[in-house]
Amino acid sequence: MTKVLVLGAGQLARMMDLAGSPLNLDITAFDPRTNNVVHPIANEYTLGSLEQGINNADVITAEFEHLAHDVLEQCQASGKLLPSSKAIKIGGDRRLEKDLLESCHVANAKHKIIANYDDFTAALGELSLPIIFKSALEGYDGKGQWRLKSMAQAETIWSEMEEFIKQAKTSVPQAIVAEQMVPFDREVSIVGARNSKGEVAVYPITENHHTDGVLSVSLALPVEDALQQQAFEVFSKLTQALDYVGILAIEFFQVGDSLLVNEIAPRVHNSGHWTQQGADTCQFENHLRAICNMPLGNTELIRPTAMVNILGEDSVPEAILAIAGVSIHWYGKEKRAGRKMGHINVSGNNGIELATKLGQLGEILDTGAYPDLAEFAAKLTRKVSA
Structure with a gap:
C-alpha cells in the first residue's frame, strides 16, 4: 500500500482520500494550523508530527500553495515531494508566476511589480486604466485585490495596499502585482x-x-x-x-x-x-x-456537466436530489459566511438537458445563497439552443 502525505487538511485533501481509497492508497494530511498530521476526513484524529508524517510517507503532495517555505524545504529535502517545492512556490507567489509565464513566452496581462510608492507611481504611468492590483502572496477567492478605475482613487488605494504590505506575516516579503485589466x-x-x-x-x-x-x-x-x-x-x-x-x-x-x-x-x-x-x-x-x-x-468529457459551489450554507433542499444527474459533495466544515462548504455536480446527456437541470436547481435553491444561478441557467439555455 502506497502512503501519501497531503500538505493541507481541507476539502481537497478530503476528496483525494475518497478517490485514493479504491486505488489502495493510504492518505494522511498535514494540518498547518496545528502542525499535526491528521486523518483527511476526520481532522480531529491526530497521527503525529510533520517529521513523522514525512518519514512514514512514500510520496508527499499539496492541496494548496500558500505553505510556509520551511515546510516545503523540509518536504523537498526528503525527495518525496510532487510537484516540486519550486512549482508550489510559483503557484503561491504571483511574482514568480509572472516570471515563469514570461520565460515560457506565454501570453498574459501587461503588469508591473510594486513594492513601494515609487513602484506604484511608475505602474500608473505605464499601465492604462482600469488597473487591478493583486497581492503577490496569500491572494485567493478575490481577497487581496483592489481595482483602480479613476485616478481619483489612486491615493486611497495606495494607502490600503501600503498597510496591507506592512501587516504581512508571510515568510517572504509581500508585494503587489499591478495588471492591465x-x-x-x-x-x-x-x-x-x-x-x-x-x-x-x-x-x-x-x-x-x-x-x-x-x-x-x-x-x-x-x-x-x-x-x-x-x-x-x-x-x-x-x-x-x-x-x-x-x-x-x-x-x-x-x-x-x-x-x-x-x-x-x-x-x-x-x-x-x-x-x-x-x-x-x-x-x-x-x-x-x-x-x-x-x-x-x-x-474525456463523457457527459456535459456543471459544478455549483455551495458557499456559506450547510444544507440544501432535499428536493434537488430528485433531479436526475445531481450529486452533492459536502466538505464537513463548520458554517461560515462565504465559506466553501461543498459543491453540487449536475450532468445531462446534452447541453440543453444540462441547462434545463440547472434551471430546475435554480428554482429550488435559495436565491439569496445562489443569486445568479437562475440567470446563468437561462443564458446557457439560450446559448445551447441557438
Whole structure:
C-alpha cells in the first residue's frame, strides 16, 4: 500500500482520500494550523508530527500553495515531494508566476511589480486604466485585490495596499502585482495531469462564472478543437519547464479566439470538481495516479456537466436530489459566511438537458445563497439552443 502525505487538511485533501481509497492508497494530511498530521476526513484524529508524517510517507503532495517555505524545504529535502517545492512556490507567489509565464513566452496581462510608492507611481504611468492590483502572496477567492478605475482613487488605494504590505506575516516579503485589466469575453480554465515520464492527459476547457469574485459555477461542454489546442500548448510549455508531476490548473481570459493566462494553481482545483461526475477519471484520482507513478486515466468529457459551489450554507433542499444527474459533495466544515462548504455536480446527456437541470436547481435553491444561478441557467439555455 502506497502512503501519501497531503500538505493541507481541507476539502481537497478530503476528496483525494475518497478517490485514493479504491486505488489502495493510504492518505494522511498535514494540518498547518496545528502542525499535526491528521486523518483527511476526520481532522480531529491526530497521527503525529510533520517529521513523522514525512518519514512514514512514500510520496508527499499539496492541496494548496500558500505553505510556509520551511515546510516545503523540509518536504523537498526528503525527495518525496510532487510537484516540486519550486512549482508550489510559483503557484503561491504571483511574482514568480509572472516570471515563469514570461520565460515560457506565454501570453498574459501587461503588469508591473510594486513594492513601494515609487513602484506604484511608475505602474500608473505605464499601465492604462482600469488597473487591478493583486497581492503577490496569500491572494485567493478575490481577497487581496483592489481595482483602480479613476485616478481619483489612486491615493486611497495606495494607502490600503501600503498597510496591507506592512501587516504581512508571510515568510517572504509581500508585494503587489499591478495588471492591465483585460476586456475578456469569458473566463476559462484547463486542468490536466502530467506524470514523471512526461505523459500528459488534460480535461476539456471549463467555462467559469464568478459571483463577487468567488467561483460559483464551472461548466464543462464540448469545446472547439482550436481553443482546446491553445490551452494544451500552454499546459505543455509550463509543465515541461517545471518538470511537473501531478495535476496543474491554468486559468485563462478568453479574448476573441485567443487565451491569456490569468493564473496557475499547482494542485487539484475548484474548476475541476465537475470531473467527479463528468469524466471517467476525476482530477483527484488522476493527481494520485500521476504522483504515485500509475498510468493516467481517461480525461474525456463523457457527459456535459456543471459544478455549483455551495458557499456559506450547510444544507440544501432535499428536493434537488430528485433531479436526475445531481450529486452533492459536502466538505464537513463548520458554517461560515462565504465559506466553501461543498459543491453540487449536475450532468445531462446534452447541453440543453444540462441547462434545463440547472434551471430546475435554480428554482429550488435559495436565491439569496445562489443569486445568479437562475440567470446563468437561462443564458446557457439560450446559448445551447441557438
